Amino acid sequence: MNLTLQRCLIHVDREAVARCPVCRNYFCRECVTEHEQKFLCSSCLQSMAAGVKPARRNAGRFMLVIRMTIGLAIAWLFFYVIGQLLMLIPPNVHDGSYLRNLGQ
Ligand SMILES: [Zn+2]
Ligand SMILES: [Zn+2]
Known part of the structure; x- marks a missing residue:
């Protein structure tokens, strides 16, 4: 599966550049944040920050x-x-x- 054909989960008009390893969804550069050498989406980053x-x-x-x-x-x-x-x-x-x- 080619990553460039994937679209951002939030911005459907944008091409995905990274895949969140937690929720396995594709996101554009704006929607992912680097966290411990991994690109996480904002929702997964928030849940990780407020994690147990x-x-x-x-x-x-x-x-x-x-x-x-x-x-x-x-x-x-x-x-x-x-x-x-x-x-x-x-x-x-x-x-x-x-x-x-x-x-x-
Ligand atoms: Zn995620
Ligand atoms: Zn996006």
């Missing part, structure tokens, strides 16, 4: 960021508590020995 797939990917990335933040917060809290405990132990030991020395 990219939204899901964004939601997954958003959840990953939240999970990483919670993980980092837990790790920070853990090391903060450990650090505070380690900082509290030496003065107590010193105070104890200091007081014992005074008592003698």
